[in-house]
Amino acid sequence: MPKFAEPDAAVEQVDCSTCEVPAGSTCRTRGGKVAPKYHTPRFMNAATGRATRSAPGRLTAANTMS
Numbered sequence: 440m441p442k443f444a445e446p447d448a449a450v451e452q453v454d455c456s457t458c459e460v461p462a463g464s465t466c467r468t469r470g471g472k473v474a475p476k477y478h479t480p481r482f483m484n485a486a487t488g489r490a491t492r493s494a495p496g497r498l499t500a501a502n503t504m505s
Contacts, residue, residue, distance in 0.1 A: 455481040
């Protein structure tokens with residue numbers, strides 16, 4: 440039986456477009472503190488498996504579709 444990733448781990452594999460933290464970091468509030476929950480767009484990107492990284496040389500939704 441395959442082992443499923445923890446939900447937090449799946450969400451943290453994508454960047455957050457709302458607070459602009461990189462993959463591997465928790466979401467932040469406007470004041471820079473750790474947010475009590477992940478932002479909704481980050482959940483949606485993790486659920487659909489979309490890559491949202493936009494730094495040069497990294498994955499983006501545009502260059503992952505071939």
